[in-house]
Amino acid sequence: MAQTTLSNLLHETRRFDPPADLAAAANLKADAYAAADADRLGFWAKQAERITWETPFTDVLDWSNPPFAKWYVGGKLNAAYNCLDRHVEAGNGDRVAYYFEGEPGDTRTITYSQLKDEVCQAANALIELGVKTGDRIAIYLPMIPETVVAMLACARLGAPHTVVFGGFSASALRDRITDCQAEIVITADGGNRKGKPSALKPAVDEAVKECPDVRNVLVIKRTGQDVDWTDGRDLWWDDVVGKQSTEHTAEAFDAEHPLYVMYTSGTTGKPKGILHTTGGYLVGTSYTHWSVFDIKPETDVYWTAADIGWVTGHSYIVYGPLANGTTSIMYEGTPDTPHPGRWWEIVEKYKATILYCAPTAIRTFMKVGAEIPAKSDLTSLRLIGSVGEPINPEAYVWYRDTIGGGKTPVVDTWWQTETGMIMISPLPGVTSGKPGSAMNALPGVVADVVDDAGESVPDGSGGYLVLKEPWPAMLRTIWGDDERYVDTYWSRFKGVYFAGDGAKKDEDGDLWVLGRVDDVMNVSGHRLSTTEIESALVSHPKVAEAAVVGASDVTTGQAVVAFVILRTSADGGGGDVVDELRKHVSARIGAIARPRSILVVSELPKTRSGKIMRRLLRDVAEDREVGDVSTLADDSVMGAITEGMQPAR
Numbered sequence: 001m002a003q004t005t006l007s008n009l010l011h012e013t014r015r016f017d018p019p020a021d022l023a024a025a026a027n028l029k030a031d032a033y034a035a036a037d038a039d040r041l042g043f044w045a046k047q048a049e050r051i052t053w054e055t056p057f058t059d060v061l062d063w064s065n066p067p068f069a070k071w072y073v074g075g076k077l078n079a080a081y082n083c084l085d086r087h088v089e090a091g092n093g094d095r096v097a098y099y100f101e102g103e104p105g106d107t108r109t110i111t112y113s114q115l116k117d118e119v120c121q122a123a124n125a126l127i128e129l130g131v132k133t134g135d136r137i138a139i140y141l142p143m144i145p146e147t148v149v150a151m152l153a154c155a156r157l158g159a160p161h162t163v164v165f166g167g168f169s170a171s172a173l174r175d176r177i178t179d180c181q182a183e184i185v186i187t188a189d190g191g192n193r194k195g196k197p198s199a200l201k202p203a204v205d206e207a208v209k210e211c212p213d214v215r216n217v218l219v220i221k222r223t224g225q226d227v228d229w230t231d232g233r234d235l236w237w238d239d240v241v242g243k244q245s246t247e248h249t250a251e252a253f254d255a256e257h258p259l260y261v262m263y264t265s266g267t268t269g270k271p272k273g274i275l276h277t278t279g280g281y282l283v284g285t286s287y288t289h290w291s292v293f294d295i296k297p298e299t300d301v302y303w304t305a306a307d308i309g310w311v312t313g314h315s316y317i318v319y320g321p322l323a324n325g326t327t328s329i330m331y332e333g334t335p336d337t338p339h340p341g342r343w344w345e346i347v348e349k350y351k352a353t354i355l356y357c358a359p360t361a362i363r364t365f366m367k368v369g370a371e372i373p374a375k376s377d378l379t380s381l382r383l384i385g386s387v388g389e390p391i392n393p394e395a396y397v398w399y400r401d402t403i404g405g406g407k408t409p410v411v412d413t414w415w416q417t418e419t420g421m422i423m424i425s426p427l428p429g430v431t432s433g434k435p436g437s438a439m440n441a442l443p444g445v446v447a448d449v450v451d452d453a454g455e456s457v458p459d460g461s462g463g464y465l466v467l468k469e470p471w472p473a474m475l476r477t478i479w480g481d482d483e484r485y486v487d488t489y490w491s492r493f494k495g496v497y498f499a500g501d502g503a504k505k506d507e508d509g510d511l512w513v514l515g516r517v518d519d520v521m522n523v524s525g526h527r528l529s530t531t532e533i534e535s536a537l538v539s540h541p542k543v544a545e546a547a548v549v550g551a552s553d554v555t556t557g558q559a560v561v562a563f564v565i566l567r568t569s570a571d572g573g574g575g576d577v578v579d580e581l582r583k584h585v586s587a588r589i590g591a592i593a594r595p596r597s598i599l600v601v602s603e604l605p606k607t608r609s610g611k612i613m614r615r616l617l618r619d620v621a622e623d624r625e626v627g628d629v630s631t632l633a634d635d636s637v638m639g640a641i642t643e644g645m646q647p648a649r
């Protein structure tokens with residue numbers, strides 16, 4: 001199979017060294033790699049010192065029954081205590097935990113002591129409702145402080161939460177509640193999105209009709225909109241929580257006690273309930289948050305601009321930042337409400353020092369133009385990060401220049417719901433970044449790229465991304481389905497974790513994640529990466545965003561079909577542009593990669609976490625009825641694409 005076509009990305013020669021001051025003061029230095037290599041479990045024992053254990057662990061890892069891991073064997077701890085009480089006890093109760101910014105402009109500043117008090121009240125309320133250790137609780141909320149309060153109240157009681165993204169439908173919610181047999185649902189009347197209140201309670205009412213195990217629905221008042229009410233089942237949060245004592249003593253649970261179940265989206269079939277447990281997850285998220293973002297809790301104002309209903313929110317809005325005693329920003333709404341500069345206004349207002357978001361957001365900002373962020377003072381930023389998808393080199397450089405003022409390191413972080421924590425990323429004070437590369441496995445993590453036979457490929461070659469050693473925040477199983485856990489992740493290659501992503505090692509041995517393996521096309525026997533062609537398209541000045549799919553083709557097996565959003569400044573979307581873009585791809589990668597057709601569209605279908613749903617685009621490209629759109633963040637997009645498509649070639 002020809003590998004030449006994968007080489008385009010690897011011709012990227014720009015390098016960005018860490019700024020000297022950041023490097024000098026960095027939390028993690030280059031020697032961490034050697035230390036972790038020399039004694040991996042010793043390294044993880046050391047990282048566990050970031051956490052307060054009520055009972056110390058006796059063994060770092062029990063891997064006697066792989067792939068079922070037990071980390072920090074015998075250790076006992078409480079996750080909420082680690083996120084709150086210990087900071088208050090250490091005299092940091094007045095430190096801000098969150099600056100909350102509601103979409104309509106309302107704000108709240110919540111300190112660690114206030115958050116602890118609210119979490120204790122909520123925990124006491126759940127006890128009153130009969131919640132016991134091990135019971136599951138579903139959380140279906142907008143991005144408001146109570147979402148964190150609800151999660152930590154569950155963690156405090158050892159009652160695993162399952163947060164369902166507020167954009168999911170009633171049936172998606174029902175399936176998740178049913179799968180983990182949740183007994184309580186915590187929701188709100190609604191949230192604010194795109195300048196309007198958007199209801200949540202009706203979806204819960206509909207879902208819960210078919211969930212006999214649910215005994216109570218706790219409803220937070222956020223928008224004030226009317227809600228239907230089922231007496232006896234439905235309770236206002238304020239009525240039940242507000243009257244409780246702020247005193248609650250956290251009980252320590254086993255390190256392997258379940259912390260939460262997070263369902264993965266975007267794939268067909270039954271959603272997978274990814275189970276994370278307490279000790280290893282907290283060690284993994286706090287260590288990576290501290291090292292990758294170089295967190296200085298006394299001075300940083302950290303912002304993960306993602307939804308809590310996604311694993312990025314769990315690990316890097318809630319558990320990692322709170323375990324590290326960080327001050328975070330939480331924003332409820334969409335980036336362009338009420339105007340396209342909203343994010344940048346927030347950065348300026350709170351003097352954010354670190355921003356972490358998805359490439360899809362960056363590309364959208366590129367589309368709107370650099371003059372929008374230029375209106376705000378972004379000089380407080382010292383580090384910026386990316387997650388969720390491969391970041392195209394052009395988007396990386398734009399992000400670094402336009403948002404980071406040409407000085408901030410960009411950390412392109414590869415990880416998954418399943419990994420729980422960042423696995424592959426530059427270290428901001430150590431690594432010279434390459435646009436488009438997630439660079440190296442973090443100290444303590446062992447990643448590799450292997451061929452079909454599971455053999456490690458040499459530098460300069462591509463294959464499948466695998467993780468060769470267990471890590472603390474790894475998923476422990478798929479909820480209720482050990483067999484599927486083994487089949488999905490541990491059976492493709494013996495003894496190693498199969499991530500489902502294609503990747504390449506460049507000549508320096510640095511890693512380039514190319515996207516899901518199912519996003520790798522095969523055109524006339526040539527292996528083509530969707531990401532690579534997308535990057536070529538986005539490098540054209542007229543293109544803001546691109547999605548590429550392989551559509552079946554009688555002659556070539558698969559053919560390249562591209563969907564592009566043009567920059568606002570590019571006029572029209574006529575035949576000339578399409579022709580120009582096809583030639584551009586040809587010039588950048590080779591004739592084999594030239595798209596058979598390019599469709600100019602105004603939106604792309606994305607999941608809540610910003611991943612382009614290529615499956616749906618493939619339906620359009622192959623002229624089929626469009627499949628299940630329930631995991632789309634905005635399900636009207638597909639209609640707009642099929643109706644508004646400008647003529648294909």
Ligand code: 6R9
Binds near residue numbers: 413499
């Ligand atoms: C955190 C998160 C996981 C999948 C993963 C991969 C893609 C995430 C990436 C990236 C390239 C990065 N992905 N980060 N691809 N570079 N920096 O996104 O979790 O929603 O489970 O998605 O996302 O394909 O396998 P999740």
